[in-house]
Amino acid sequence: MNRRRVLRRRIVVAILLLLSVAMLTLYFRESDSGIARGAQSVVLRVVAPLQNGTARSTKPFRDAWNWAGDLFSAKSENNELRKEVEQLRVGVAQELTTQAENDELRAMVKLRDHKIFPKGVRLVTGRVVARPTTAWYSTATINVGSTSGVHVYDAVVNGAGLVGRVTSVTANAAGVTLIIDQQSYVDGMVMPGGAQGILGGSVTGDVTLQYVDKNEKVKVGQDVVTSGTSGPRGSIFTRGIPIGVVESVGLQEVELYQSIAVKPFVDFRKLDLVQVVVR
Amino acid sequence: MTLERTSIDTARHWPSGGKTARLAVMLVVAALLQTTVAPNIRILGANPDFALIIIVCVALMKGSETGAVFGFLIGMLTAIALMEPFGLSAFVFVLVGYFAGRYAETADLSAGFAPLLTTFAATLVANTLFAMAQFLLERQVPVGFFVGRVLVPSLVINTLLAAPLYLVVRLWLHGAGDLRVSRAR
Numbered sequence: 377m378n379r380r381r382v383l384r385r386r387i388v389v390a391i392l393l394l395l396s397v398a399m400l401t402l403y404f405r406e407s408d409s410g411i412a413r414g415a416q417s418v419v420l421r422v423v424a425p426l427q428n429g430t431a432r433s434t435k436p437f438r439d440a441w442n443w444a445g446d447l448f449s450a451k452s453e454n455n456e457l458r459k460e461v462e463q464l465r466v467g468v469a470q471e472l473t474t475q476a477e478n479d480e481l482r483a484m485v486k487l488r489d490h491k492i493f494p495k496g497v498r499l500v501t502g503r504v505v506a507r508p509t510t511a512w513y514s515t516a517t518i519n520v521g522s523t524s525g526v527h528v529y530d531a532v533v534n535g536a537g538l539v540g541r542v543t544s545v546t547a548n549a550a551g552v553t554l555i556i557d558q559q560s561y562v563d564g565m566v567m568p569g570g571a572q573g574i575l576g577g578s579v580t581g582d583v584t585l586q587y588v589d590k591n592e593k594v595k596v597g598q599d600v601v602t603s604g605t606s607g608p609r610g611s612i613f614t615r616g617i618p619i620g621v622v623e624s625v626g627l628q629e630v631e632l633y634q635s636i637a638v639k640p641f642v643d644f645r646k647l648d649l650v651q652v653v654v655r
Numbered sequence: 656m657t658l659e660r661t662s663i664d665t666a667r668h669w670p671s672g673g674k675t676a677r678l679a680v681m682l683v684v685a686a687l688l689q690t691t692v693a694p695n696i697r698i699l700g701a702n703p704d705f706a707l708i709i710i711v712c713v714a715l716m717k718g719s720e721t722g723a724v725f726g727f728l729i730g731m732l733t734a735i736a737l738m739e740p741f742g743l744s745a746f747v748f749v750l751v752g753y754f755a756g757r758y759a760e761t762a763d764l765s766a767g768f769a770p771l772l773t774t775f776a777a778t779l780v781a782n783t784l785f786a787m788a789q790f791l792l793e794r795q796v797p798v799g800f801f802v803g804r805v806l807v808p809s810l811v812i813n814t815l816l817a818a819p820l821y822l823v824v825r826l827w828l829h830g831a832g833d834l835r836v837s838r839a840r
Contacts (some may be wrong), residue, residue, distance in 0.1 A: 385719055388724070420733045420735060505690075506691055509703070510692045511804065512796075517738055550738075565800070
């Protein structure tokens with residue numbers, strides 16, 4: 377009896393492990409319209425609204441948490457301010473949420489009004505509903521998908537600047553690879569001056585503009601924007617989308633190119649409302 | 656020799672309908688916590704791994720088979736929700752659920768630090784397996800970054816959260832769990 381139970385237990389685990397490996401293999405080997413992604417799309421239709429609801433309902437708490445975290449790190453504040461903050465903390469979460477959303481939406485409208493995006497482009501507003509906790513992937517799931525016109529490779533922005541690009545789409549959700557992800561590459565240029573390079577993310581979250589000609593003069597504090605081309609057959613990332621600011625310039629005599637550390641304008645820790653650039 | 660079921664045998668039984676429903680709710684809640692709440696909570700530079708801790712808690716209370724199945728399902732659900740490659744999280748969580756359950760079936764769980772110890776070990780194993788998988792998938796895995804910014808903070812935060820989450824899971828799944836109840840008989 378006991379032996380049979382042990383055998384059953386081992387078989388169950390072996391089947392589950394084999395199934396996991398099979399799913400992993402299938403996922404990497406199949407095309408974008410394969411069985412695994414199809415199943416993912418079907419399940420996401422049910423899960424995405426739940427995620428959306430959870431993300432919305434927990435937003436005040438998340439904001440309060442972030443707010444408290446920011447306060448915690450600001451150790452130089454004097455005692456008087458601390459007391460005042462303590463008094464204000466109670467009940468302020470909801471107002472903070474509304475205000476933050478208003479600010480984000482205003483900033484997004486401002487970005488659209490700059491006429492960075494060519495005619496015929498539509499901006500679809502969505503909300504980040506899920507993020508991985510692992511350090512290995514810098515991605516986000518947003519609550520707009522193919523029914524809103526979102527496609528793979530569409531650029532994603534928010535009021536501060538470039539967020540990333542769409543890498544997978546289902547009917548009502550899309551996966552976005554952020555520009556800080558180690559597998560993200562964006563054509564970028566330093567303004568003013570126009571020094572061009574490839575902006576790459578990393579596992580540490582640092583963003584670097586690589587392959588910049590060593591003869592180009594780049595200074596700390598200059599802005600970095602996308603250097604793509606506009607027009608109907610233009611790049612994924614239209615020219616001129618703000619990315620970040622030059623933080624440091626690494627130039628060594630022996631190297632052919634200079635490597636520039638860029639601090640993104642977007643605060644990826646607090647990512648919430650975004651816009652997908654739909655062509 | 657006796658045909659009467661022992662306490663450990665009882666623990667290996669699959670959960671009844673009501674308990675399965677409770678496990679299903681726990682599964683969805685864990686996946687939602689993991690994908691929508693945990694990314695926004697950052698303590699000591701790390702995000703809590705609610706899914707992992709809840710798998711450990713369920714495995715400690717329900718045994719290795721249930722732990723493995725629960726781990727598999729939660730791995731699949733989080734991969735779907737995050738639009739990540741299928742199978743990787745499921746593979747790691749099956750192992751975590753199984754071995755946490757085996758620990759519960761073979762060791763004395765009366766000590767209060769059992770969930771903490773198991774969560775610590777599970778975090779160590781899971782993070783190492785995830786890092787190895789990233790290496791196999793040809794992604795950057797700097798050892799210093801992994802140890803200093805991923806592993807150590809995760810070990811601290813997950814171990815600290817293990818006790819309160821264990822209590823919550825235990826309350827939700829009714830009482831001290833099949834295993835501990837049966838052992839006390």
